[in-house]
Amino acid sequence: RLSFARSEVQLKKCISGSLMQAYQACKAIIIKLLSRPKAISPYHLRSMMLWACDRLPANYLAQEDYAAHFLLGLIDDLQHCLVNKMCPNYFIPQCNMLEHLSEETVMLHARKLSSVRSDPAEHLRTAIEHVKAANRLTLELQRRGSTTSIPSPQSDGGDPNQPDDRLAKKLQQLVTENPGKSISVFINPDDVTRPHFRIDDKF
Structure with a gap:
């Protein structure tokens, strides 16, 4: 297995706090939701986030209060990768990290992710x-002396930007303001100072 850990560490230094918060969320x-059967891991998500950084304007990604929008975008990107069974490795684009998955596994996770997308705040x-x-x-366990070092299931190199209730509240606000509708975040290259939405009547 090839490792690009040092390169990833350097790239993470360039990622905005709000995008990293969305990634952690x-x-x-x-x-919690996609761990069984094993198919999607944080490594897949990191690759998708790095591809998004290449794709989106830097001044949009630098917005400090867009964590909720970035989270919806990551969920949409992940859903797109699952449906198309295509997730290129960021460092080796010719390597499709989902190629080995069966159609049954892909569709199972795609359905689970659809439920997340319908109510992201509650799942978060x-x-x-x-x-x-x-x-x-x-x-x-550490206090009892049962172990010297048990990594937190949410740890990722000690990143301080773990998900919190504020992001869930922002997501809930987006959903509450558009009851029963699908919220799609998209980018207008002519105006990257704010996110743009397409509101559909049905998911």
């Missing part, structure tokens, strides 16, 4: 509680 969701809250409970258990 999306990672918490997929760890559930994932946050899952992470908090796991962290509490880790601390308790």
Whole structure:
């Protein structure tokens, strides 16, 4: 297995705090929801995030209060990768990391992700509680001396931008303001100072 860990560390230094917060939130969701059968991992998500950084304007990605929009975008990108069974490795684009998956596994995860997309705030809250409970258990075991170092299931190199309730509230606001509708985030190259939405009556 090839490793590009050093390159990834350098690239992560260039990623905005709001995008990293969205990544951590999306990672918490997929760890809880898409871990079985094993198909999607944080590594897939990191590749998608790096591809998004190449694709989107830098001044849009630098917006500090767009974490909720970035999270929806990552979920949409992940859904697109699953439906098309195509997720190129960022460092080796010729390598499709989903090529080995069966159609049954792909569709199972795509359906799960559709449920997340229909109510992202609730799934994020559930994932946050899952992470908090796991962290509490880790601390308790460490206090008892049962282990010297149990990594948190949400740890990713000690990144401080873990998901919190504020992001869930922003997502909930987007959903509440558009009840029963599909919210698609897209980019207008002529105006990257704010996100743009397509609101559809049905998912």
